[in-house]
Amino acid sequence: MSEPPRFDRGHTDDLMSFLAASPSPYHAVANTAERLEKAGFRQVAETDAWDGTSGGKYVLRGGAIVAWYVPEGAAPHTPFRIVGAHTDSPNLRVKPLPDSGAHGWRQVAVEIYGGPLLNSWLDRDLGLAGRLTLRDGSSRLVNVDRPLLRVPQLAIHLDRSVSAEGLKLDKQRHLQPIWGLGNDVRDGDLIAFLEETAGLAAGEVAGWDLMVHSVEPPAYLGRDKELVAGPRMDNLLSVHSGVAALTAAATSGAALPSIPVLAAFDHEENGSQSDTGADGPLLGGVLERSVFARGGSYEDKARAFAGTVCLSSDTGHAVHPNYAERHDPTHHPRVNGGPILKVNVNNRYATDGSGRAVWAAACERADVPFQSFVSNNAMPCGTTIGPITAARHGIKTVDIGVAILSMHSARELCGADDPWLLANSLVAFLEG
Structure with a gap:
């Protein structure tokens, strides 16, 4: 028998609950906000004037959340220490005219979001979740967390070439899920069903941001349960570790030399160019307003930003036992080997030598091992x-994360100890 797990699995148990409860970015930020509130943070509205009081605060916008903790006596030029992550994952999302069907099947029209492994969505029991926008401008979260939809694969008897030539999926024709039977496909059927599910009046929904998700819950895997299989690890694993680290730093009683921040963005999987994405103004606006609320000037902001460090935490690639040749021959990150430092000299990752030193110091303080990742030169x-x-x-920004398998699948795989190791390294970084 192998050695028993070295670490308490309480953190990983909690991660699995977080993944299951967060089938969309909107659910992820709502669950993050709930955890922050329990730790004494309070929400501030972007439309209100901000004060310079100490304590924990957060801004929630759509599928993004930025939270920060101002220590007692922090100066306007106090730098920030930021954990950055993203809330979105590749999946199938509902189109503006969702009701379709053919040959007696009712279907839901979907678009491809990001770069999912399309085959991983076939023949899987799927639920539907996201955000409903009402006619009065308010929104309501909805989650049909039961088998509702399915994307059926074509039987091998009708496509003998699949064994020799591989599976070929047309994104428009082959990925539209079924959700019932009937020849009379009426516009509004799906939204009417969701209004009833959410306890809303008929016709109350004016807009929607909906996506499918696998309803199979996360689970421990392996002989000694040393692995975890589950959805949306890319990148809710980092969001979960980030909020755990931020609340730990804020409630530790330690004298914090910097202002710890969690920034969880939406839309990373399709380029980050939105008002809730990393390429939008959200993070910069929050940090700047925090400086000014504490009586700071432009000079204080410049000083604070000059001393700020961000850890961009996202999942990376563990060495795959069946495709080891796709990895760099000298960099083979292994699951449960500790978080990874990501390096790319063409700036696909932001890490440089000085950033490596910051990360190494945090891991040393936390007594956490870390690994290095670079791509095979012949691979993008x-x-x-x-x-x-x-x-x-x-x-200054440093790219780090946890090594996983099956990235962008409907169901991904990580080591059961790595989320705990990541969270501990993030605490040390935020407190350092």
């Missing part, structure tokens, strides 16, 4: 919010 390298954050705000 992904990217994160890291380079965007560094360039937009002029702040």
Whole structure:
């Protein structure tokens, strides 16, 4: 038998609950806000005047949330320490005219969001979740967390070539889920069903941001349960560790030399260019207003930003036992080996040598091992919010994360110890 797990799995148990309760970015930020409130943070409205009092505060906008904790006596030029992450994951999202169907099947019209592994959505029991916008401008979260939809794969008897040539999916024709039977497909059927589900009056919904999700819950996997399988680890794993670290730093009683921040953005998977994305003004506006609320000037803001460091935390690639040749031959991150430091000299990741030193110091303080990741030179390298954050705000940024398998699948795989290790390293970073 292998050795038992080294770490208390309470953090990972809580991560699994967080993943299951957060089928959309809107649910993720609502659950994050609830955890912040329990730790004594309070929401501030962007339309209100802000005060310079100490304590924990947060701004919630759509599928994004920025939270920060001002220590007692913090000066206007006090720098920030930021954990950056994102709330969105690749999936299938409902179109403006959602009701479709053919040949006696009722279907839901969907678009492809981000870059999902399309085959992972086939023959899987799917729910539907997201945000409903009402006629009065307010919004309501909805979550049909039961088997409601399914994208059926074509039987092999009708496509013998799939064994020899591989599965080929047309994004328009082959990924529209079914959700019932009937020849009379009426506009408004899906939204009427969701209005009834959410306890709303007929015709009350004026807009929607809806997406499908696998209803299979997260689970421990493996002989010794040393692995976790679940949805949306990219990148709710980092959001969960980030809020755990921020609340721990805010309630530790430690003398904080910087202002710890959690910035969880939406729309990373399609370029971050939105009012709630990392390439938008949200983070910069919050940090600037925090400086000014404490009586600071433009000079104080410049000083604060010059001393600020951001850890862009996102999942990365663990070495795959069946495709090891796709990885750099000298960099093979392993699950449960500790978080990874991501490096790319072409700035697909924002890490440089000085950033590595910041990260290494945090891991040393937390007694957490870390690994290094670079892409195989012959393979394209992904990217994160890291380079965007560094360039937009002029702040030192370091790309880190947890190594996983099956990234962008409807169901991903990580080590059961790595989320706990990441959270501990983030606490040390925020307190450092």
